[in-house]
Amino acid sequence: MSILETINNPGQLKCLQRSELPKLAVEIRNKIVRVVSKTGGHLASSLGAVELAIAIHYVFDVPTDKLVWDVGHQAYAHKLLTGRQQGFDTLRQFGGLCGFTRMSESPYDSFSTGHSSTSISASLGMACGKALKGEKSKVIAVIGDGSMTAGLAYEALNQAGDLKKDLIVILNENDMSISRNVGALSSFLSRKFSGKKLQELRKELGEFLKSLPRIGDDIYQFAKRSEESFKTFVTPGMLFEAFNFEYFGPINGHNLDHLIDILNNIKYLNEPVLLHITTRKGKGYPPAEKNPTFFHGVGCFEVRTGQCINKRTVAPTYTEMFGDTMIELAEKNEKIVAVTAAMPEGTGLVRFSEKFPDRFFDVGIAEQHGVTFAAGLATEGFKPVVAIYSTFLQRAYDQILHDVCLESLPVVFALDRGGIVGEDGATHHGLFDLSYLRSMPNMVVMAPKDENELRRMLYTSICYNGPSAIRYPRGIGIGIKVERDLNPLPIGKAEVLTEGSDILILAIGRSVCDALEAETVLRKKGICSTVVNSRFVKPLDVALFTELSVKIPRIITVEENMRQGGFGSAILECLSDEDINVRIKRIGIEDTFVEHGPQKLLRQKYHIDSAAIVEAAEKLISNDQSEA
Numbered sequence: 001m002s003i004l005e006t007i008n009n010p011g012q013l014k015c016l017q018r019s020e021l022p023k024l025a026v027e028i029r030n031k032i033v034r035v036v037s038k039t040g041g042h043l044a045s046s047l048g049a050v051e052l053a054i055a056i057h058y059v060f061d062v063p064t065d066k067l068v069w070d071v072g073h074q075a076y077a078h079k080l081l082t083g084r085q086q087g088f089d090t091l092r093q094f095g096g097l098c099g100f101t102r103m104s105e106s107p108y109d110s111f112s113t114g115h116s117s118t119s120i121s122a123s124l125g126m127a128c129g130k131a132l133k134g135e136k137s138k139v140i141a142v143i144g145d146g147s148m149t150a151g152l153a154y155e156a157l158n159q160a161g162d163l164k165k166d167l168i169v170i171l172n173e174n175d176m177s178i179s180r181n182v183g184a185l186s187s188f189l190s191r192k193f194s195g196k197k198l199q200e201l202r203k204e205l206g207e208f209l210k211s212l213p214r215i216g217d218d219i220y221q222f223a224k225r226s227e228e229s230f231k232t233f234v235t236p237g238m239l240f241e242a243f244n245f246e247y248f249g250p251i252n253g254h255n256l257d258h259l260i261d262i263l264n265n266i267k268y269l270n271e272p273v274l275l276h277i278t279t280r281k282g283k284g285y286p287p288a289e290k291n292p293t294f295f296h297g298v299g300c301f302e303v304r305t306g307q308c309i310n311k312r313t314v315a316p317t318y319t320e321m322f323g324d325t326m327i328e329l330a331e332k333n334e335k336i337v338a339v340t341a342a343m344p345e346g347t348g349l350v351r352f353s354e355k356f357p358d359r360f361f362d363v364g365i366a367e368q369h370g371v372t373f374a375a376g377l378a379t380e381g382f383k384p385v386v387a388i389y390s391t392f393l394q395r396a397y398d399q400i401l402h403d404v405c406l407e408s409l410p411v412v413f414a415l416d417r418g419g420i421v422g423e424d425g426a427t428h429h430g431l432f433d434l435s436y437l438r439s440m441p442n443m444v445v446m447a448p449k450d451e452n453e454l455r456r457m458l459y460t461s462i463c464y465n466g467p468s469a470i471r472y473p474r475g476i477g478i479g480i481k482v483e484r485d486l487n488p489l490p491i492g493k494a495e496v497l498t499e500g501s502d503i504l505i506l507a508i509g510r511s512v513c514d515a516l517e518a519e520t521v522l523r524k525k526g527i528c529s530t531v532v533n534s535r536f537v538k539p540l541d542v543a544l545f546t547e548l549s550v551k552i553p554r555i556i557t558v559e560e561n562m563r564q565g566g567f568g569s570a571i572l573e574c575l576s577d578e579d580i581n582v583r584i585k586r587i588g589i590e591d592t593f594v595e596h597g598p599q600k601l602l603r604q605k606y607h608i609d610s611a612a613i614v615e616a617a618e619k620l621i622s623n624d625q626s627e628a
């Protein structure tokens with residue numbers, strides 16, 4: 001039996017000898033690679049944090065001590081060590097383990113995660129709560145260097161240093177180099193500086209120096225500056241000590257003995273502490289070490305080679321179509337610039353960045369800054385296209401409203417992953433954008449039914465002198481032939497696709513395809529439908545919708561968005577304003593969060609697919625006939 005198979009909780013981990021832990025790390029990595037090769041997931045980050053997860057659970061008493069993993073990309077080893085081995089094969093599968101930490105999944109998950117840079121804020125709140133209750137247990141936040149590019153992390157550091165609460169922040173540097181001073185000397189000094197006796201001696205000496213008459217405080221400040229100058233020479237801790245954190249590191253995050261030693265030392269400190277470790281993404285699996293970007297969030301792959309085993313489809317993805325169209329438009333318009341938030345690969349802008357390096361801006365995980373930065377570009381006559389996943393743009397709501405929409409600045413928002421995204425689950429579904437964006441004055445909101453319409457909408461937004469948003473789904477397009485000529489769409493004009501007098505189906509975005517499938521089924525049942533590709537959520541084609549509603553007073557609205565405040569709500573408001581009485585059924589996501597699972601299965605479960613449209617149409621017809 002392997003060592004891993006004997007570990008069902010951290011208490012059993014603590015019974016192991018230190019000499020057994022490296023073998024356990026190898027077994028954990030093998031398990032993670034084997035499972036993720038079948039389920040997909042965030043592989044490189046989790047492989048890099050295996051020793052860290054082991055060391056934390058070896059030293060601390062989670063869940064009495066609270067452990068918060070920022071984002072949760074790196075928490076697979078944590079899941080395996082906390083009683084979830086048997087279910088690990090269900091990772092990211094419908095009804096199985098979540099790909100991130102979830103409070104509802106395990107008591108060892110102290111906070112639910114999915115979006116970056118929240119760990120220090122949440123951990124500080126926990127530390128303050130424990131202090132108010134008189135509890136002495138520890139709170140540990142683990143945050144990656146990428147997440148440290150977000151302002152939220154520094155806001156939390158600022159307050160933590162001011163409150164001087166008992167908090168440990170572990171900065172896992174695995175990609176972006178914060179410091180060049182990573183070596184044996186700095187590691188040795190940090191472990192020595194963190195020793196309990198040395199810390200007590202430093203405090204006693206400090207109090208003694210400050211007590212000296214007249215000159216005491218000056219001598220204390222000189223001594224402290226001398227120590228900090230020496231530490232800064234061999235370590236990069238000045239930034240964090242400016243926030244009143246006691247800084248230790250950098251430490252090799254794959255050396256279990258060093259990690260355990262320093263964690264044992266700093267657990268006795270009762271002040272804000274930052275431990276800086278360095279790890280390697282993809283550690284232990286050569287393909288992931290070689291290409292950590294590809295294996296950050298990867299689909300199914302062949303373990304031996306690391307090659308993706310999903311067959312490449314002929315149709316391009318919406319992401320690829322967006323990236324190609326951006327290049328095409330930028331070649332003709334030098335005012336077009338691209339802005340993204342640490343997602344050039346995910347948003348399809350890598351080729352744009354290579355072709356137009358001076359017109360490409362990656363702001364890091366800083367969506368708020370990215371939006372206001374784009375607003376500044378717009379004031380200088382440029383046409384910024386802000387490409388961000390729908391779920392992440394939520395973080396910049398205020399900046400869109402005040403910094404872009406208030407003065408109607410011509411910023412284009414390209415919202416990838418609009419609607420249901422699949423296995424990443426509740427924190428990543430883009431199901432709220434239609435609702436919150438359409439409430440903003442001056443904003444134009446649209447969604448394409450296919451690849452060609454995405455291209456036309458992007459060109460329409462470039463031509464429009466005001467803020468606009470285009471939301472499009474994750475995955476491949478419908479495979480139609482791409483039209484090379486680009487013509488802008490008339491703002492706020494919908495498109496009638498089929499004509500029928502029994503049911504009026506108003507659809508937006510990818511739901512248009514479901515509406516057309518439903519129309520075919522209904523026609524075979526003798527029910528004739530008018531299907532409208534609405535194109536715009538704002539402004540609506542009021543004239544067309546009014547005309548059709550008078551003729552066909554049985555209406556179905558279809559959207560892959562929350563029903564509250566979404567496209568269907570916009571139609572209801574429109575018809576109410578026009579004093580038109582109709583029977584209407586809104587198809588969309590009810591008042592709930594959608595879990596993880598395959599896109600097709602989730603659309604079926606939440607009744608937003610073509611079958612749901614057919615059922616709604618038949619019920620509308622049946623109700624009218626029973627009342628006749």
